[in-house]
Amino acid sequence: MHIVWEIFLIFQAYFICTSAQLISPKIHDGWWAYKDAVQGSFVPVPSFWGLVNSAWNLCAMGKRQSPVNVETSHMIFDPFLTPLRLNTGGRSKMGGTMYNTGRHVSLRPDKAHLVNISGGPLGYSHRLEEIRLHFGSEEGQGSEHLLNGQSFPAEVQLIHYNQELYANYSEAAKSPNGVAIVSIFIKISESPNVFLNRMLNRDTITRITYKHDAFLLMGLNIADLYPDTTRFITYEGSMTIPPCFETATWILMNKPVYVTQMQMHSLRLLSQNEPYKIFLSMSDNTRPAQPLLQRCIRTNINFSKQGRDCPNNRALRPQYRVNQWLLK
Ligand SMILES: *[C@@H]1O[C@H](CO)[C@@H](O)[C@H](O)[C@H]1NC(C)=O
Ligand SMILES: *[C@@H]1O[C@H](CO)[C@@H](O)[C@H](O)[C@H]1NC(C)=O
Numbered sequence: 001m002h003i004v005w006e007i008f009l010i011f012q013a014y015f016i017c018t019s020a021q022l023i024s025p026k027i028h029d030g031w032w033a034y035k036d037a038v039q040g041s042f043v044p045v046p047s048f049w050g051l052v053n054s055a056w057n058l059c060a061m062g063k064r065q066s067p068v069n070v071e072t073s074h075m076i077f078d079p080f081l082t083p084l085r086l087n088t089g090g091r092s093k094m095g096g097t098m099y100n101t102g103r104h105v106s107l108r109p110d111k112a113h114l115v116n117i118s119g120g121p122l123g124y125s126h127r128l129e130e131i132r133l134h135f136g137s138e139e140g141q142g143s144e145h146l147l148n149g150q151s152f153p154a155e156v157q158l159i160h161y162n163q164e165l166y167a168n169y170s171e172a173a174k175s176p177n178g179v180a181i182v183s184i185f186i187k188i189s190e191s192p193n194v195f196l197n198r199m200l201n202r203d204t205i206t207r208i209t210y211k212h213d214a215f216l217l218m219g220l221n222i223a224d225l226y227p228d229t230t231r232f233i234t235y236e237g238s239m240t241i242p243p244c245f246e247t248a249t250w251i252l253m254n255k256p257v258y259v260t261q262m263q264m265h266s267l268r269l270l271s272q273n274e275p276y277k278i279f280l281s282m283s284d285n286t287r288p289a290q291p292l293l294q295r296c297i298r299t300n301i302n303f304s305k306q307g308r309d310c311p312n313n314r315a316l317r318p319q320y321r322v323n324q325w326l327l328k
Protein backbone atom coordinates (compact mmCIF):
# COMPACT_ATOMS: atom_id res chain seq x y z
CA MET A 1 0.00 0.00 0.00
CA HIS A 2 2.84 2.35 0.89
CA ILE A 3 4.55 1.61 -2.36
CA VAL A 4 1.40 2.26 -4.33
CA TRP A 5 0.94 5.54 -2.52
CA GLU A 6 4.51 6.60 -3.18
CA ILE A 7 4.12 5.79 -6.83
CA PHE A 8 0.98 7.84 -6.84
CA LEU A 9 2.80 10.80 -5.28
CA ILE A 10 5.57 10.48 -7.85
CA PHE A 11 2.95 10.37 -10.53
CA GLN A 12 1.30 13.51 -9.14
CA ALA A 13 4.63 15.29 -9.00
CA TYR A 14 5.32 14.27 -12.57
CA PHE A 15 1.88 15.34 -13.56
CA ILE A 16 2.28 18.79 -12.02
CA CYS A 17 5.75 19.22 -13.55
CA THR A 18 4.58 18.34 -17.01
CA SER A 19 1.13 19.87 -16.88
CA ALA A 20 2.51 23.09 -18.26
CA GLN A 21 3.09 21.25 -21.52
CA LEU A 22 -0.23 19.45 -21.47
CA ILE A 23 -3.22 21.19 -22.85
CA SER A 24 -5.87 19.18 -21.09
CA PRO A 25 -4.98 15.65 -20.08
CA LYS A 26 -8.26 13.81 -20.35
CA ILE A 27 -8.91 10.52 -18.68
CA HIS A 28 -10.56 8.38 -21.30
CA ASP A 29 -10.64 4.75 -22.41
CA GLY A 30 -7.67 5.14 -24.69
CA TRP A 31 -5.38 7.06 -22.33
CA TRP A 32 -2.75 4.42 -21.70
CA ALA A 33 0.43 3.14 -23.31
CA TYR A 34 3.02 0.38 -23.01
CA LYS A 35 6.07 2.65 -23.15
CA ASP A 36 6.95 6.22 -22.35
CA ALA A 37 6.02 8.33 -25.33
CA VAL A 38 7.86 11.29 -26.70
CA GLN A 39 8.98 14.04 -24.35
CA GLY A 40 6.45 16.33 -22.79
CA SER A 41 3.33 14.24 -23.11
CA PHE A 42 2.65 11.91 -20.22
CA VAL A 43 0.70 8.79 -21.06
CA PRO A 44 0.38 6.15 -18.31
CA VAL A 45 2.56 3.06 -18.78
CA PRO A 46 1.57 -0.31 -17.20
CA SER A 47 2.71 0.53 -13.65
CA PHE A 48 0.38 3.57 -13.70
CA TRP A 49 -2.68 2.06 -15.42
CA GLY A 50 -4.40 1.28 -12.12
CA LEU A 51 -3.62 4.69 -10.63
CA VAL A 52 -4.83 7.14 -13.24
CA ASN A 53 -8.40 6.00 -13.75
CA SER A 54 -10.66 4.66 -10.99
CA ALA A 55 -12.40 2.43 -13.55
CA TRP A 56 -9.05 0.65 -13.96
CA ASN A 57 -8.42 -0.10 -10.26
CA LEU A 58 -8.05 -3.79 -10.98
CA CYS A 59 -4.86 -3.12 -12.95
CA ALA A 60 -3.22 -2.12 -9.63
CA MET A 61 -5.29 -3.88 -6.96
CA GLY A 62 -6.43 -7.05 -8.73
CA LYS A 63 -5.41 -10.41 -7.37
CA ARG A 64 -5.79 -12.49 -10.49
CA GLN A 65 -4.07 -10.40 -13.12
CA SER A 66 -2.46 -11.43 -16.39
CA PRO A 67 0.01 -12.11 -17.86
CA VAL A 68 1.95 -14.36 -15.47
CA ASN A 69 5.21 -16.23 -15.37
CA VAL A 70 4.44 -19.95 -15.63
CA GLU A 71 6.79 -21.99 -13.46
CA THR A 72 6.42 -25.45 -14.96
CA SER A 73 7.46 -27.11 -11.71
CA HIS A 74 4.39 -25.60 -10.02
CA MET A 75 1.85 -26.84 -12.56
CA ILE A 76 -0.76 -29.31 -11.45
CA PHE A 77 -1.87 -32.15 -13.72
CA ASP A 78 -5.64 -32.16 -13.97
CA PRO A 79 -6.88 -35.43 -15.49
CA PHE A 80 -10.36 -33.93 -15.98
CA LEU A 81 -9.19 -31.40 -18.57
CA THR A 82 -10.56 -32.59 -21.90
CA PRO A 83 -8.95 -31.49 -25.21
CA LEU A 84 -9.92 -28.08 -26.54
CA ARG A 85 -12.51 -28.29 -29.33
CA LEU A 86 -12.42 -25.88 -32.26
CA ASN A 87 -15.72 -25.52 -34.15
CA THR A 88 -15.86 -23.67 -37.45
CA GLY A 89 -19.37 -24.87 -38.30
CA GLY A 90 -18.07 -27.01 -41.15
CA ARG A 91 -16.68 -24.00 -43.02
CA SER A 92 -12.93 -24.12 -42.87
CA LYS A 93 -12.30 -20.74 -44.54
CA MET A 94 -13.04 -17.39 -43.02
CA GLY A 95 -12.46 -13.76 -43.80
CA GLY A 96 -11.25 -11.10 -41.44
CA THR A 97 -10.06 -7.54 -41.20
CA MET A 98 -6.54 -6.87 -40.05
CA TYR A 99 -6.02 -3.59 -38.22
CA ASN A 100 -3.23 -1.47 -36.85
CA THR A 101 -4.87 -0.29 -33.63
CA GLY A 102 -1.82 1.75 -32.66
CA ARG A 103 -1.06 -0.83 -30.01
CA HIS A 104 -1.50 -4.25 -31.59
CA VAL A 105 -1.87 -6.01 -34.87
CA SER A 106 -5.46 -7.11 -34.59
CA LEU A 107 -7.49 -9.44 -36.79
CA ARG A 108 -11.26 -9.55 -36.43
CA PRO A 109 -13.12 -12.37 -38.15
CA ASP A 110 -16.09 -11.15 -40.12
CA LYS A 111 -19.47 -11.82 -38.54
CA ALA A 112 -20.54 -14.27 -41.21
CA HIS A 113 -17.85 -16.76 -40.18
CA LEU A 114 -18.42 -17.93 -36.66
CA VAL A 115 -15.67 -19.80 -34.89
CA ASN A 116 -16.30 -21.42 -31.49
CA ILE A 117 -14.09 -23.06 -28.94
CA SER A 118 -15.26 -25.30 -26.11
CA GLY A 119 -13.91 -28.13 -23.97
CA GLY A 120 -10.63 -27.90 -22.11
CA PRO A 121 -11.22 -25.85 -18.96
CA LEU A 122 -14.29 -24.15 -20.51
CA GLY A 123 -17.80 -24.88 -19.29
CA TYR A 124 -19.34 -22.82 -22.10
CA SER A 125 -18.90 -22.32 -25.82
CA HIS A 126 -16.88 -19.18 -26.61
CA ARG A 127 -16.92 -17.27 -29.89
CA LEU A 128 -13.77 -15.88 -31.50
CA GLU A 129 -13.81 -12.07 -31.35
CA GLU A 130 -10.27 -10.98 -32.11
CA ILE A 131 -6.75 -12.23 -32.74
CA ARG A 132 -4.04 -10.01 -31.30
CA LEU A 133 -0.27 -9.95 -31.67
CA HIS A 134 2.25 -8.87 -29.04
CA PHE A 135 5.92 -8.72 -30.09
CA GLY A 136 9.31 -7.42 -29.06
CA SER A 137 11.89 -5.03 -30.46
CA GLU A 138 14.46 -7.80 -30.07
CA GLU A 139 14.34 -11.56 -29.87
CA GLY A 140 14.74 -11.88 -26.11
CA GLN A 141 11.41 -10.18 -25.40
CA GLY A 142 7.93 -9.78 -26.86
CA SER A 143 5.60 -12.34 -25.30
CA GLU A 144 3.35 -11.30 -22.43
CA HIS A 145 3.45 -14.66 -20.66
CA LEU A 146 6.75 -16.07 -19.52
CA LEU A 147 7.73 -19.71 -19.20
CA ASN A 148 10.15 -20.33 -16.31
CA GLY A 149 11.08 -16.67 -16.52
CA GLN A 150 11.82 -16.78 -20.26
CA SER A 151 9.99 -14.66 -22.79
CA PHE A 152 9.45 -15.50 -26.45
CA PRO A 153 9.87 -13.16 -29.46
CA ALA A 154 6.06 -12.80 -29.76
CA GLU A 155 2.71 -14.12 -28.56
CA VAL A 156 -0.54 -14.46 -30.45
CA GLN A 157 -3.75 -14.27 -28.40
CA LEU A 158 -7.10 -15.53 -29.67
CA ILE A 159 -9.74 -13.71 -27.69
CA HIS A 160 -13.16 -15.38 -27.39
CA TYR A 161 -16.28 -14.42 -25.44
CA ASN A 162 -18.87 -16.59 -23.73
CA GLN A 163 -21.66 -16.63 -26.31
CA GLU A 164 -23.98 -18.75 -24.20
CA LEU A 165 -24.24 -16.17 -21.41
CA TYR A 166 -23.55 -12.85 -23.12
CA ALA A 167 -24.77 -10.95 -26.14
CA ASN A 168 -21.43 -9.52 -27.21
CA TYR A 169 -17.79 -9.11 -26.28
CA SER A 170 -18.14 -5.82 -24.38
CA GLU A 171 -20.78 -7.27 -22.09
CA ALA A 172 -18.82 -10.52 -21.58
CA ALA A 173 -15.50 -8.80 -20.89
CA LYS A 174 -16.79 -7.35 -17.63
CA SER A 175 -18.81 -10.38 -16.52
CA PRO A 176 -18.00 -13.68 -14.77
CA ASN A 177 -16.77 -16.46 -17.08
CA GLY A 178 -16.85 -13.88 -19.84
CA VAL A 179 -13.70 -14.44 -21.85
CA ALA A 180 -11.48 -17.31 -22.99
CA ILE A 181 -8.09 -16.44 -24.43
CA VAL A 182 -5.97 -18.98 -26.25
CA SER A 183 -2.36 -17.93 -26.20
CA ILE A 184 0.34 -19.30 -28.48
CA PHE A 185 4.01 -18.41 -28.18
CA ILE A 186 5.80 -17.41 -31.37
CA LYS A 187 9.38 -18.35 -32.20
CA ILE A 188 11.61 -17.65 -35.20
CA SER A 189 12.12 -20.19 -37.99
CA GLU A 190 12.44 -20.10 -41.75
CA SER A 191 9.29 -22.20 -42.17
CA PRO A 192 6.51 -19.97 -40.85
CA ASN A 193 3.05 -20.87 -39.61
CA VAL A 194 0.64 -20.93 -42.57
CA PHE A 195 -1.93 -18.62 -40.97
CA LEU A 196 0.61 -16.09 -39.69
CA ASN A 197 2.32 -16.19 -43.07
CA ARG A 198 -0.89 -14.86 -44.64
CA MET A 199 -0.98 -11.97 -42.15
CA LEU A 200 2.71 -11.13 -42.08
CA ASN A 201 3.94 -11.48 -45.65
CA ARG A 202 5.33 -8.18 -46.91
CA ASP A 203 2.45 -7.38 -49.27
CA THR A 204 -0.04 -7.65 -46.44
CA ILE A 205 1.72 -6.27 -43.39
CA THR A 206 2.88 -3.13 -45.20
CA ARG A 207 -0.79 -2.23 -45.76
CA ILE A 208 -1.23 -1.62 -42.06
CA THR A 209 1.93 0.36 -41.33
CA TYR A 210 0.07 3.21 -39.63
CA LYS A 211 -2.54 3.54 -36.91
CA HIS A 212 -6.13 2.92 -38.15
CA ASP A 213 -4.92 1.20 -41.35
CA ALA A 214 -7.03 -1.85 -42.13
CA PHE A 215 -6.80 -4.64 -44.68
CA LEU A 216 -9.27 -7.39 -45.57
CA LEU A 217 -8.01 -10.98 -45.75
CA MET A 218 -10.04 -13.86 -47.18
CA GLY A 219 -9.69 -17.63 -47.18
CA LEU A 220 -8.13 -17.96 -43.74
CA ASN A 221 -8.33 -21.27 -41.93
CA ILE A 222 -8.20 -20.72 -38.19
CA ALA A 223 -7.11 -24.31 -37.57
CA ASP A 224 -3.83 -23.44 -39.36
CA LEU A 225 -2.95 -21.05 -36.54
CA TYR A 226 -2.96 -23.79 -33.88
CA PRO A 227 0.25 -25.74 -33.26
CA ASP A 228 0.08 -29.50 -33.56
CA THR A 229 -0.67 -30.36 -29.94
CA THR A 230 -3.62 -31.09 -27.67
CA ARG A 231 -1.63 -30.13 -24.60
CA PHE A 232 -2.11 -26.85 -22.81
CA ILE A 233 -1.68 -24.97 -19.56
CA THR A 234 -4.60 -23.07 -18.05
CA TYR A 235 -5.23 -20.54 -15.30
CA GLU A 236 -7.77 -17.88 -14.31
CA GLY A 237 -6.63 -14.35 -15.07
CA SER A 238 -7.49 -11.00 -16.56
CA MET A 239 -7.41 -8.94 -19.71
CA THR A 240 -3.85 -7.65 -20.19
CA ILE A 241 -5.02 -4.13 -21.13
CA PRO A 242 -7.09 -1.62 -19.13
CA PRO A 243 -9.56 -2.02 -17.46
CA CYS A 244 -7.83 -5.37 -16.59
CA PHE A 245 -11.16 -7.11 -15.86
CA GLU A 246 -10.61 -10.43 -14.10
CA THR A 247 -12.91 -12.42 -16.32
CA ALA A 248 -10.50 -14.40 -18.51
CA THR A 249 -9.71 -18.08 -18.60
CA TRP A 250 -6.29 -18.38 -20.21
CA ILE A 251 -5.27 -21.40 -22.27
CA LEU A 252 -1.58 -21.48 -23.20
CA MET A 253 -0.79 -24.03 -25.90
CA ASN A 254 2.13 -26.29 -25.11
CA LYS A 255 3.91 -25.77 -28.47
CA PRO A 256 4.91 -22.56 -30.23
CA VAL A 257 4.23 -21.51 -33.80
CA TYR A 258 6.83 -19.87 -36.03
CA VAL A 259 7.38 -16.73 -38.07
CA THR A 260 10.45 -15.80 -40.13
CA GLN A 261 13.11 -13.31 -39.10
CA MET A 262 11.92 -11.10 -41.96
CA GLN A 263 8.32 -11.20 -40.69
CA MET A 264 9.47 -10.20 -37.20
CA HIS A 265 11.34 -7.34 -38.79
CA SER A 266 8.20 -6.21 -40.68
CA LEU A 267 6.26 -6.20 -37.42
CA ARG A 268 8.84 -3.90 -35.83
CA LEU A 269 8.34 -1.48 -38.72
CA LEU A 270 4.69 -0.90 -37.81
CA SER A 271 4.02 2.52 -36.30
CA GLN A 272 1.90 3.34 -33.27
CA ASN A 273 1.01 6.58 -35.00
CA GLU A 274 -0.81 7.99 -37.99
CA PRO A 275 1.35 8.65 -41.09
CA TYR A 276 1.61 12.40 -40.43
CA LYS A 277 2.98 11.85 -36.93
CA ILE A 278 6.41 10.76 -35.74
CA PHE A 279 7.26 7.05 -36.33
CA LEU A 280 7.08 5.10 -33.07
CA SER A 281 7.54 1.35 -33.39
CA MET A 282 4.65 -0.73 -32.06
CA SER A 283 7.08 -3.34 -30.71
CA ASP A 284 7.34 -4.20 -26.99
CA ASN A 285 3.56 -3.92 -26.67
CA THR A 286 3.55 -6.13 -23.59
CA ARG A 287 2.33 -5.81 -20.04
CA PRO A 288 4.88 -7.15 -17.52
CA ALA A 289 4.13 -10.42 -15.69
CA GLN A 290 1.82 -10.03 -12.68
CA PRO A 291 1.99 -11.92 -9.36
CA LEU A 292 0.39 -15.35 -9.41
CA LEU A 293 -0.58 -15.14 -5.71
CA GLN A 294 -2.92 -17.98 -4.67
CA ARG A 295 -3.76 -19.12 -8.17
CA CYS A 296 -3.12 -22.57 -9.45
CA ILE A 297 -1.85 -23.37 -12.93
CA ARG A 298 -3.39 -26.54 -14.31
CA THR A 299 -2.33 -28.63 -17.26
CA ASN A 300 -3.45 -31.71 -19.18
CA ILE A 301 0.18 -32.78 -19.55
CA ASN A 302 0.49 -36.00 -17.58
CA PHE A 303 3.82 -35.64 -15.80
CA SER A 304 3.66 -39.02 -14.16
CA LYS A 305 4.82 -40.42 -17.51
CA GLN A 306 8.21 -39.00 -16.56
CA GLY A 307 8.52 -41.54 -13.78
CA ARG A 308 7.26 -42.11 -10.33
CA ASP A 309 9.67 -39.89 -8.46
CA CYS A 310 9.71 -37.03 -10.91
CA PRO A 311 9.91 -33.80 -8.90
CA ASN A 312 7.61 -32.20 -11.48
CA ASN A 313 4.78 -34.50 -10.59
CA ARG A 314 2.65 -32.54 -8.19
CA ALA A 315 -0.40 -34.20 -9.65
CA LEU A 316 -1.31 -36.75 -7.09
CA ARG A 317 0.08 -35.07 -4.03
CA PRO A 318 -2.73 -32.58 -3.40
CA GLN A 319 -5.28 -35.40 -3.73
CA TYR A 320 -3.22 -37.50 -1.36
CA ARG A 321 -3.19 -34.67 1.16
CA VAL A 322 -6.94 -34.27 0.95
CA ASN A 323 -7.42 -37.97 1.55
CA GLN A 324 -5.07 -37.88 4.54
CA TRP A 325 -7.05 -35.06 6.01
CA LEU A 326 -10.36 -36.80 5.43
CA LEU A 327 -9.14 -39.92 7.18
CA LYS A 328 -8.37 -38.08 10.41
C1 LIG B 1 -21.32 -21.71 -31.87
O1 LIG B 1 -22.11 -21.98 -30.75
C2 LIG B 1 -23.44 -21.56 -30.87
C3 LIG B 1 -24.14 -21.80 -29.55
O2 LIG B 1 -23.62 -22.89 -28.89
C4 LIG B 1 -24.11 -22.30 -32.01
O3 LIG B 1 -25.43 -21.83 -32.15
C5 LIG B 1 -23.34 -22.00 -33.25
O4 LIG B 1 -23.88 -22.75 -34.30
C6 LIG B 1 -21.90 -22.34 -33.10
N1 LIG B 1 -21.21 -21.90 -34.25
C7 LIG B 1 -20.30 -22.62 -34.84
C8 LIG B 1 -19.64 -22.05 -36.04
O5 LIG B 1 -20.00 -23.70 -34.43
C1 LIG C 1 -23.85 -5.57 -26.04
O1 LIG C 1 -24.96 -6.15 -25.42
C2 LIG C 1 -25.58 -5.33 -24.45
C3 LIG C 1 -26.64 -6.15 -23.73
O2 LIG C 1 -27.45 -6.83 -24.63
C4 LIG C 1 -26.14 -4.07 -25.12
O3 LIG C 1 -26.74 -3.24 -24.17
C5 LIG C 1 -24.98 -3.34 -25.80
O4 LIG C 1 -25.46 -2.23 -26.53
C6 LIG C 1 -24.23 -4.28 -26.74
N1 LIG C 1 -23.03 -3.60 -27.19
C7 LIG C 1 -22.61 -3.66 -28.45
C8 LIG C 1 -21.34 -2.95 -28.73
O5 LIG C 1 -23.21 -4.24 -29.31
Ligand SMILES: *[C@@H]1O[C@H](CO)[C@@H](O)[C@H](O)[C@H]1NC(C)=O
Nearest residue numbers: 078079080302303304305306
Ligand atom coordinates in the same frame (compact mmCIF):
# COMPACT_ATOMS: atom_id res chain seq x y z
C1 LIG D 1 -0.81 -40.58 -16.37
O1 LIG D 1 0.33 -41.35 -16.71
C2 LIG D 1 0.50 -42.52 -15.89
C3 LIG D 1 1.81 -43.18 -16.28
O2 LIG D 1 1.90 -43.36 -17.65
C4 LIG D 1 -0.71 -43.44 -16.10
O3 LIG D 1 -0.59 -44.57 -15.26
C5 LIG D 1 -1.99 -42.68 -15.74
O4 LIG D 1 -3.11 -43.50 -16.01
C6 LIG D 1 -2.07 -41.40 -16.55
N1 LIG D 1 -3.24 -40.65 -16.12
C7 LIG D 1 -4.14 -40.19 -16.97
C8 LIG D 1 -5.33 -39.53 -16.38
O5 LIG D 1 -4.01 -40.28 -18.18
